[in-house]
Amino acid sequence: MVRVRFAPSPTGVLHVGGARTALFNWLFARNNKGTFILRIEDTDEVRSTDESVGQILESLAWLGLDWDEGPYFQMQRKEIYQKHLAQLEAQGKAYRCYCPPEELETMRRLALLEKRPPRYDGRCRSLTDTQRQEREAKGSPEGQSCAKSQGQKHVLRFAMPQEGETRISDLIRGQVCFENLLQQDLVIQKTSGIPTYNFACVIDDHLMGITHVIRGEEHLSNTPSQIQIYKALGWEPPQFAHLSMILGPDSAKLSKRHGAASVMDYKNQGYLPQTLRNYLALLGWATPTSQDLFEPEELIAKFNLDYCQKNPAVFDFNKLSWMNGIYIRKLSKSELFQAVKPYLPPKSDYDESKLEEMVGLEQEKYKTLADAGRLLDFFFDENYPYQWPDMEGLLAKSPNMKTAGDCLKLAQTLETKFNASDNFSSQAVEKTLRETTQEYKWKTSEVFHSLRFAISGRLQGPSLFHMAESLGKARVIQRLKRFHPDPGTSPDGSPALLGGAPSTTGFKGNSPRLNPYFLSPGHG
């Protein structure tokens, strides 16, 4: 029976590297009909926070990675570690070290200076009983954690075997060999009495019956020490699988610097959980056919540790965006609307069904949900500007429409026609437009683009007829009245060349990063 765990330290947000580890564990468990356990490794009493625990749980839930057991908290299991710590000490497999932190620091510096590996020399290992009593009496070390109430006068170090080697049969990397003599006697219990990460991890993995430890490559170097602890306790180590790292575009470890590093960053920027899950699965894992897109069940069915990649993977924001577009297009209109809603202006004159219709018009263009701003802003802003260079561009491409005045005339014609008709469905709008094209003997594009420009201030947008229908007759006519393609014809006489009055809604599309709606969904 497969039992795996994800064991984050609650010292910050859940990063994509951690999320990928969680995902692979989860996939492995589900694929093998095994158990996925969540364990919070909060033994770093200084840096661990409840807030971080909350964020990690929230991130996992958002990604849809549900756990079968836990969360367990290591700080609630201190007695358990205590027992095994005492056992090792009694058996002489661990010893008290009284070296003060400053002394260790000096030793390390000296070692580096002499170009030796900066490892603890094991000087406390061979202390006699009398020497030990002396140290106890003196009361060192004086580390910060020692100052705490239950501080002890020593740390406990694990006595690594001095000869032989430790072999790891890694499921991804194969045989990896470490010489025992080169491993240092690592601290397994701090002066505070709390076990260190490496120790608590071993105890829990054993006691929780973990069969496969799937974790990041950064833990590979810790593994020989951990294996020796298993042996000292008379336990069989689990199987190990060390996943390659995830890097940023500059080949450095992925971090905040690269734009988004935490799972919640991606959520807030408008990525779908199914996108991130699918994309993360592709970092360091691939099927023999290099398949890119997976249905959730398919991913579980096909997941296999044998397909894991050994070399590190660079996180490709481009591909993530492409994939997000794919998943956004797969949403139903109402799902899309619900997802995009937090990115829409908090208030507008449109009712829900109208909004849903508008959101759906641009479904194939979203890369992220936050694109709603860029894509739909003109629906909400009656004071959108007209840019003269756009008008010029329009004229340049129009053999029949010679001047801005011609454009205005067309707008007036359309205004009259729309006014005269009761039907303002997209079909009716199209009919009117095509008729007008005939009458004017212009190219369809000349007429269509002119109307688009007049009623939205843009040359790009959704299907013109549907866009008009969504805006509604009254609004379209109002916008046509407002249309002023050049300064001479501006209805209020103000210079219209470089755009109209400032936006009243604050919902402007060209610089989404500056707009609060795009930064935080759920605003307002």
Add this chain to the structure above:
RNA sequence: GGCCCCAUCGUCUAGCGGCCUAGGACGCUGCCCUCUCAAGGCAGAGAUCACGGGUUCGAAUCCCGUUGGGGCCA
């Protein structure tokens, strides 16, 4: 500094001794579709498989070394 890991198009990767004149995907370029932008379809550019030695009839694939990147000790 020591130990450990890694090395195929810009990126994610397929490949596990002959099917490879190296396949797919993102991105890029062009064409088609089209009321614009997208989406979609088609085509194209892009990798002397890090380098140097071996082993073999034959190597991207196995071995050794070098270089480069990363991790741990921190």
